[in-house]
Amino acid sequence: MESEPRFIVDNMLGTVARWLRILGYDTVYDDKAEDWMILRRAQIESRIIITRDRGLHNKALKNGLRSILLWEEDMAERLAHIGLIAGIRLSVDLERTRCPLDNTRLVKVSDKREVKDKVPPRVYELHEDFWKCTVCGKVYWIGRHWRLIEKILDEARRKLEQYRARTSIK
Numbered sequence: 331m332e333s334e335p336r337f338i339v340d341n342m343l344g345t346v347a348r349w350l351r352i353l354g355y356d357t358v359y360d361d362k363a364e365d366w367m368i369l370r371r372a373q374i375e376s377r378i379i380i381t382r383d384r385g386l387h388n389k390a391l392k393n394g395l396r397s398i399l400l401w402e403e404d405m406a407e408r409l410a411h412i413g414l415i416a417g418i419r420l421s422v423d424l425e426r427t428r429c430p431l432d433n434t435r436l437v438k439v440s441d442k443r444e445v446k447d448k449v450p451p452r453v454y455e456l457h458e459d460f461w462k463c464t465v466c467g468k469v470y471w472i473g474r475h476w477r478l479i480e481k482i483l484d485e486a487r488r489k490l491e492q493y494r495a496r497t498s499i500k
């Protein structure tokens with residue numbers, strides 16, 4: 331799993347960082363990071379830069395770093411673009427999912443009673459499986475928002491197929 335791509339995301343793309351973490355990718359995001367900090371960290375930790383800033387993108391390439399310039403607004407298109415270049419999985423595997431807030435790998439809760447006072451009563455009743463972040467303590471479950479995540483990923487996979495068809499030059 332160590333050979334999986336790791337990312338560092340510029341400060342305009344916080345939502346992209348959260349998505350990459352949900353998909354299980356180690357992603358650094360600091361909304362106060364300046365360009366030089368991003369470049370330096372990308373180099374030291376071999377991370378792929380994801381940015382909307384053409385200047386930063388060009389600097390990265392000039393320094394021999396990997397960088398993806400995201401110009402899309404649509405999240406499915408953004409994910410497909412990252413998928414095309416970095417080969418990320420466009421599906422959620424909860425064994426790998428990281429906390430969207432702090433990038434820590436989630437841990438499955440072995441006894442649901444442990445989260446009883448941390449989730450709404452109805453959620454507690456309806457669900458058997460919970461995951462938690464050992465750093466911020468936030469609890470996650472496959473709730474209603476899940477459908478939206480799946481919908482966007484479906485769309486992203488479709489777009490990726492289109493992109494691949496378009497870029498395959500034989």
Ligand SMILES: [Zn+2]
Nearest residue numbers: 429432463466
């Ligand atoms: Zn957390």
